[in-house]
Amino acid sequence: MSFFSKLKESVAKRTESVTQKFVSGLSKTSSNLVGAMGSIFTGRSKIDEDLYEELEEVLIGADVGVPTTMHLVERLRQEVKARKIKEPSELQLVMSELIAELLEDDDEPSLQLNQDGMSIILFVGVNGVGKTTTIGKLAHKLKQEGKKVILAAGDTFRAGAIEQLETWGTRAGVDVIKQQAGSDPAAVIYDAIQAAKARQAEVLLCDTAGRLQNKVNLMEELKKVFRVVQREVPDAPHEVLLVLDATTGQNAMQQAKTFGQAVNVSGIVLTKLDGTAKGGIVIAIRHELDLPVKWIGLGEKADDLQPFDKEQFLHALFQEED
Template sequence: MSFFKRLRDSVAQKTEAVTQKFMTGLSKTSNNLVGAINELFTGRSKIDEELYEELEEILITADVGVETTMELVERLRTEVKQQKIKEPQHLQPILSEIIAEMMDGAGEEGLRLKENELTVILFVGVNGVGKTTTIGKLAHRFKNEGKKVVLAAGDTFRAGAIDQLETWGQRVGVDVIKHQAGADPAAVIYDGIQAAKSRSADILLCDTAGRLQNKVNLMEELKKVFRVIRREVPDGPHEVLLVLDATTGQNALLQAKQFGEAVDVSGIVLTKLDGTAKGGIVIAISNELKIPVKLVGLGEKADDLQDFDKEQFLHALFKEMIDKNETD
């Protein structure tokens, strides 16, 4: 069974509404990346060095990243030699399968939630990537699942961040624990934990300031928050989610590497994936960082924050090729 047929059959067993969200959210990336690859492979009569160079350019332009692109093209060269492939159009399924292998682990591990005890999830990332909105959307999801949720406004450096989280709390109908702007973030998180325990909450979602990677004092502040959580909830935080803006491309990859050096990141949330034609960054993150992508933002609505599903991602990305393969 071909790679494309396996992918199509697998996605056919999944929720149609989710499939449609991935299809719509990744349409720009699919048109940009896969459209260009398809044009390259079908427009050439032979596999030569010029084809490989153009492929590299397409992948890098789509923010697949230099390191991942070089590895991908090298593996493609190897397959071409081993399988003695002569026709460029036969490269499509092979390239797609290599990309799938490079994304092993992405989306296969969902959020780690505790049963019958408090789950603490800490959100980190720079300003403007959508941390607070992600927290609000996740609170909305958990509330709809019947869980009791508390939010902790640990971003005390911006009064606007506290107000924004409070607005989300009111909209979703969950408690928000806050201090005044300028307060000690660790103290807010401490109060959040105590409030969550006293109210028998299932989940505590903790916001943090948009820490710039080069600000040592802010990273130290984050480590203090960690210590407070671990003192009050010994096996917490159960998730440390790094929120990245997909539209920033390679800058998101750089942020992920730098945050990964400072804190123990357990998963990636990639926001605004629907707003970019450079969703190839998902491939680079999966391959180079080995940190699972756990959630993706595929739109503005509260339910557009979706669990990342590698097969849905690949299906949406290669839809044109899958449809062509089906009619061939």
């Protein structure tokens, strides 16, 4: 059975509505990346240096990134030699296999939850990436699963952040612990932990300020929040999710590296993937940062936040081939 046949068979076992969300949300990336690769592979009669150079341009243009692009092209060269491939038209299948190879370790659960008590999840990321919205959507999803959820309005820095989280809390039917704008974020998180313990909440989702990479004092503030969480619940936080905007491309990679130096990021939430043709950033994150992409945003509705599924991702990317 071919790679695409196996992929199609596996995806067929998933919920059709979710599959459609992936296909629709990744249509721009599929056209930009896979469509462009297909044009290269079917538009020439031989495999030569020009082909490899054009492929590099397409991969980098889809935000696969230079290091990951170089890795994929080198692996393609190796496979062409090992398999004695002569026809460029055969290379689309090989590239799909190589991309799948880079994502093969992305089988971690979308959330690491504490099975013996309350789970605390911190969300970090710069302003404008959709962090507060992501928290609201995840609260909605967890509430639908029957979990008791509390939100902590730890972003006391951005005007309107507290009110925005309260709006999402109301929609999801969950409590929001807050203080006044400008309050010490660590104090807000402390209050939220005490409230979550008292109310026997199962999950505490903590918002934090949208820190810019060059604001050292704000990074130090984030570390303080981290220390408070660890002091109050020794095995927490159970997840530190970095929210990145897929439309910002390689800038998102730099943000990931910076936040990774400040706190122990456990996974990535990639928002606005439906709004970009550069979804290759998913592949770059996995290869260059060795961090799992745990959730992706495929639209504006509450259920458009989806756990990352590598097979759905690959199926949506290579839908025309599949």
